[in-house]
Amino acid sequence: MSFEADLAKLAFEQGTKALSGQVATVDNARARIGVLLGGGNVATAFLGKDAIARGIPVGGPIDPAFAVGTIAFVVFVLACMYGMIPRDNWTFDLDANEILDRGKADDGGMTSIEQVHANLAQWAKWYYDENTPKVDRLYMAMRIAIVALLVEFGAFFLVLAR
Numbered sequence: 001m002s003f004e005a006d007l008a009k010l011a012f013e014q015g016t017k018a019l020s021g022q023v024a025t026v027d028n029a030r031a032r033i034g035v036l037l038g039g040g041n042v043a044t045a046f047l048g049k050d051a052i053a054r055g056i057p058v059g060g061p062i063d064p065a066f067a068v069g070t071i072a073f074v075v076f077v078l079a080c081m082y083g084m085i086p087r088d089n090w091t092f093d094l095d096a097n098e099i100l101d102r103g104k105a106d107d108g109g110m111t112s113i114e115q116v117h118a119n120l121a122q123w124a125k126w127y128y129d130e131n132t133p134k135v136d137r138l139y140m141a142m143r144i145a146i147v148a149l150l151v152e153f154g155a156f157f158l159v160l161a162r
Contacts, residue, residue: 008117015124016094022131023092029138033083033145040076040149044156048073051156063162069155072148079145083138090134091127094120 055066099120 002114005112005114005117008114008121011121012117012124015121015128018128019092019124019131022128022135025135026090026138029135029142030084033080033142036142036145036149037077037080037084040080040145040152044073044152047153047156047160051159054162055156055159063159065155065158065162069152069159072152072155076145076148076152079141079148083141083145087134090131092131094123094127 051066051069055063055069057063099116
């Protein structure tokens, strides 16, 4: 093999490795968000009962801390749901049909395995770059959920301490 062929193969392997790592990152984030959602809901159930009793007194105004805690809980759930809802706009795999279609020599396509590897490496890079902002939004949703949960707990503890 020539140096260019080895280089193209190496680039292809690294590109597919990066996409596989991105899949693992997304799966990890979704698993963490699921645990966060479950744990947050259980903790809210324990705090919420007493916080409701004290935060919404009969005939009196709603405690502002209770209102903040309730809004924070809604934000928490929405952020978790954003992270958990499946989306079909991710691209983690190189499309076999596209590879075969573009590889036909009579269409001015790829004529060597070196060209195939080079093109696949480029496609993997495009897909990785296309997925990166989506991964960033997923992690941002997780951060928002964590902050909202902390605000909720603080507000509910404030209600309970009064």
